[in-house]
Amino acid sequence: QVQLVESGGGLVQAGGSLRLSCAASGSIFSINVMGWYRQAPGKQRELVAAIGGSTTYPDSVKGRFTISRDNAKNTVYLQMNSLKPEDTAVYYCYASIMGSRDASSYGYWGQGTQVTVSS
Numbered sequence: 001q002v003q004l005v006e007s008g009g010g011l012v013q014a015g016g017s018l019r020l021s022c023a024a025s026g027s028i029f030s031i032n033v034m035g036w037y038r039q040a041p042g043k044q045r046e047l048v049a050a051i052g053g054s055t056t057y058p059d060s061v062k063g064r065f066t067i068s069r070d071n072a073k074n075t076v077y078l079q080m081n082s083l084k085p086e087d088t089a090v091y092y093c094y095a096s097i098m099g100s101r102d103a104s105s106y107g108y109w110g111q112g113t114q115v116t117v118s119s
Helices: none
Strands: 001-007 010-012 017-023 028-039 048-053 065-070 074-081 088-098 108-109 113-118
Touching: 001 088, 001 108, 017 028, 017 088, 017 113, 028 065, 028 074, 048 065, 048 074, 074 088
Parallel strands: 010 113
Antiparallel strands: 001 017, 017 074, 028 048, 028 088, 065 074, 088 108, 088 113
């Protein structure tokens, strides 16, 4: 089975930086799109960044966040700079993955990691 495990969350002050990591493990044939979503209490889950053939960011994080991949390690990263209190949320890793025994790709989610930005 495929698993996504996030790490790197924590408490930082406004203006600080944090780097999230998400490693995919299991019998993986290929990984297509990978991305990060976040969900704050009382709010809907929203896309933070995605990377496939290109990268995608919403205006709320554009210029501050950078998504990248290390294909050899099946890992996606989210570098977050100039953090704001409104960035506080649980951040979830997402990946579209084709398993070694699969004919199609499936969506997988990580457990989530808490990011708290104080001021």
